[in-house]
Every structure is written in C-alpha cells, then in structure tokens.
Amino acid sequence: MTHQTTLSQELSRPLLAGAFLSDIDRDRLLAALPRAEGPELAALARAADAIRRARLGNAASLCAIISAKSGRCGENCAFCAQSGHHHTSAPEYPFLAPERIVAAAKAMHDAGVARFGIVASGKALPQAELEHAATAIAGITACGMAADASFGVLPDDALARLKSAGLAAYHHNLETSRAFYPRICTTRSFEDNLAVLRTCKRLGIPICSGGLFGMGESWADRADLAQTLLEAGAMSIPINFLSPIPGTPLGGRPPLTPDEATRIVILLRFLLPDRHLRICGGRPTVYGATAPLAPMTAGADGLMVGDYLTTSGGTLEADKAGLAKLGFSL
Ligand code: SF4
Structure with a gap:
C-alpha cells in the first residue's frame, strides 16, 4: 500500500x-x-x-441566480466589480420587477434547475425594495422551485418577512476567515456577517454561506472559515474561486491553478463532511473548458449553473450531461 x-x-x-x-x-x-x-x-x-457519497449520496444540487440589482454598492469588498469604491464596467441598475425575476426562474425550472437565488448588491436591501423581493420569492415558490435570497446584512424583521413569503434559504457569504477578512473589506466587519447567520438560525431559515478563495488567504484561513461555517450551522456552502476583475484591488492576482482549487474542495469536504458543497463563481476561470466538472470528483455535490453575478458561467446542458456521466442523479 x-x-x-x-x-x-x-x-x-x-x-x-x-x-x-x-x-x-x-x-x-x-x-x-x-x-x-x-x-x-x-x-x-x-x-x-x-466521503461525499457516503454522507450525502449521489444527488447533485443545481442552482441558478439572477443579479436583481447591480452596482452602486457602498461596501468596499476588494474582489467585487459592483463596489462603488472601485472603477469597473459592472452594470448598474435598480431592483428588477418581480415578474422579470420570476420569468427567469421559470426558465431555469423548465431546464431542470431546482433552486433559484435572487441576489442584490448593497449592504442591505432597503425596505422599499423588500416587498418587490417578497413578491418575487412567492412567485418562484409557486413555480415549484426553492427560492433563495442574498440581500446583505438584513435586520430580523426583514428576514422574517422574506421567510413568510416562502424563502427557502438565505445566502450570505462569510468570504474568508475572521483574521483575513479585514484585508478584504473594511466597511463592515466579520462580526456583522456572522450576526446575519445567527439571526437566520434563530428564525429557522436554512443558511447558505461560504467563501471566496484565491484572494491571498492562507491554508489556516481556509480551515478557520470552514470551522466557523460548521459552527454557524451553514448547510449549503458556496465555494467561489477568484475571477480577478480589472479595476478592483484584487484585479492583478493570478487565478488559482486547477490543482490548488481542487485541494480547497478536498479540504472543505474533509472538514465539512455532511454539508452541501456548491461550486459557484470562478469555475470557468480556474478549470476552463477542459475539466469544468473536476471539483465534482473531489467532494463537491452541487453546482451553480448559468451565469454568475458579473461573469459568465458554463453551459447547463453540458454540465448536466457531465454530471450524469460521473454518476450523479439530477
Ligand atoms: S460583495 Fe456585495 S457587499 Fe461587497 S461590494 Fe460587492 S455587492 Fe457590495
């Protein structure tokens, strides 16, 4: 041996x-x-x-998102094209009409995607837009999909309102370890982000929270993030790989190599054996067209399909065919 x-x-x-x-x-x-x-x-x-097969079985979870509100964000996340602190070409628009969001979700549902997330830029979705969001969540739920949302650091009453509209899970990434976070964002704290997850847990809202890798964090930072997510009760863990965007402070960083990204997926599977690991943004940047499903052979069990927030994704049909070949059920 x-x-x-x-x-x-x-x-x-x-x-x-x-x-x-x-x-x-x-x-x-x-x-x-x-x-x-x-x-x-x-x-x-x-x-x-x-470990993935033993703890979670062979079902692959597919999700898609819509960028329902883009740009003009007052936060200074160093990786983000939508931050008003950086100079990028990211589009800027206010919250989309609920009908448009539901139509996009329905198209994904018809293509075999079970979860749909509504994502809005900004520190927290303002009250005036919250009712549009609640209408969209109710509409997506009525299509037979799980409706998720990512609206920043929302207060308790706003999260409770979304839950009453049918919210299936709330998404809020911690991004990285507590120690490394101040290198990535200084307009809000790691504790602000953790408080959102605590509120979700208290309200009984399933938590989707993960991180972005390749920002210069250490292996200890990666392991610390996993431990914090475990303790916070996150059941779905999005794994994003940095797509360096010109005009952002991290725009000059080299992307992760495929092997390094795969090591990260392996680490998270060993540290979070019973959690859903969802490969999200940066997959095409790191793995290209040659091995787009490589992380799904290293412990991951979910994929974000379609386009990401400010970058393009892969082809849904190719992903589905590839997953079936790997033995996943959809
Ligand atoms: S990641 Fe979110 S909070 Fe941070 S700058 Fe981008 S849109 Fe704003």
Whole structure:
C-alpha cells in the first residue's frame, strides 16, 4: 500500500463512518494537502469523493441566480466589480420587477434547475425594495422551485418577512476567515456577517454561506472559515474561486491553478463532511473548458449553473450531461 493511499484512507475512515475529523487528523491533513500533487492529490480527491457519497449520496444540487440589482454598492469588498469604491464596467441598475425575476426562474425550472437565488448588491436591501423581493420569492415558490435570497446584512424583521413569503434559504457569504477578512473589506466587519447567520438560525431559515478563495488567504484561513461555517450551522456552502476583475484591488492576482482549487474542495469536504458543497463563481476561470466538472470528483455535490453575478458561467446542458456521466442523479 502506498503512503498516499494510507494517508487518505486513514483520514477518511472516521468520516465515512459518520464522524468528523479529529484535531490531530485535521493537522495531518493541513500538513499534507497544500503540498499534495500527482498520485497523492488524486488519492485525496478520491477519498473526498467517497466521503461525499457516503454522507450525502449521489444527488447533485443545481442552482441558478439572477443579479436583481447591480452596482452602486457602498461596501468596499476588494474582489467585487459592483463596489462603488472601485472603477469597473459592472452594470448598474435598480431592483428588477418581480415578474422579470420570476420569468427567469421559470426558465431555469423548465431546464431542470431546482433552486433559484435572487441576489442584490448593497449592504442591505432597503425596505422599499423588500416587498418587490417578497413578491418575487412567492412567485418562484409557486413555480415549484426553492427560492433563495442574498440581500446583505438584513435586520430580523426583514428576514422574517422574506421567510413568510416562502424563502427557502438565505445566502450570505462569510468570504474568508475572521483574521483575513479585514484585508478584504473594511466597511463592515466579520462580526456583522456572522450576526446575519445567527439571526437566520434563530428564525429557522436554512443558511447558505461560504467563501471566496484565491484572494491571498492562507491554508489556516481556509480551515478557520470552514470551522466557523460548521459552527454557524451553514448547510449549503458556496465555494467561489477568484475571477480577478480589472479595476478592483484584487484585479492583478493570478487565478488559482486547477490543482490548488481542487485541494480547497478536498479540504472543505474533509472538514465539512455532511454539508452541501456548491461550486459557484470562478469555475470557468480556474478549470476552463477542459475539466469544468473536476471539483465534482473531489467532494463537491452541487453546482451553480448559468451565469454568475458579473461573469459568465458554463453551459447547463453540458454540465448536466457531465454530471450524469460521473454518476450523479439530477
Ligand atoms: S460583495 Fe456585495 S457587499 Fe461587497 S461590494 Fe460587492 S455587492 Fe457590495
């Protein structure tokens, strides 16, 4: 038995049996994974894929989003094309009419996508637009889809209003670790973001929260983010890879290599064995056209399809055919 097979088998054994990684095994993973390549990386990816099958089964969850309000954001997230602090060519428009949002959701439903998220730029959706959002959520729910929303740091009463309209899950990324977050955003705090997740938990709203990788964070930051998401009760974890956008402070960073991105997916599967890992923005930037579904063989079980917020996605039909070939059910 090779060393790489021994390590991946040893680390995955308790996870396959329904447990979580011990602190000692977490340290072993963090020592090996950043340097793993070739057969060792492939063995760890196979182990992560086996954990996914054992803990979550073979169903792949597809979701799509609409950018319902774009640009003019007062926050200064260093990666974001929509921040008013940066000079980019991102479009600017106010909240779309609910009928337009529901029509976009229905088109995705007809194409076999079960979840649809409404995303708005800004620190928090203002009260005046909240009722439009609630109408759209009710309309999407009536189509037989799960309606999700991402409207920033909303207060309790606004989240409760969306829940009463049929909200299936609230999306709010923590983006990165508590320690690294001030390097990414200074107009709001990590604690502000965490408070949103706490409110959702208290109100019984399922939490979708993850991060963006490739911003210069360390492996310790990546592991700390996973631990915080675990403790916050996030059930769906979006994994985004940086698409460097000219005009933003991170516009000059090189994209992650495919191997580095795959190591991140493996890390999250080992640290979050029972959570849904959803590959979202940056997939085409990192994996290109040659291996767009590679992260789905390294522990992920969900995909965002169609276009992302400010970048283009892949082809839905190609993704569906590829997932079926990998043994996923849709
Ligand atoms: S990520 Fe969201 S909050 Fe941050 S600048 Fe972009 S739109 Fe604003």
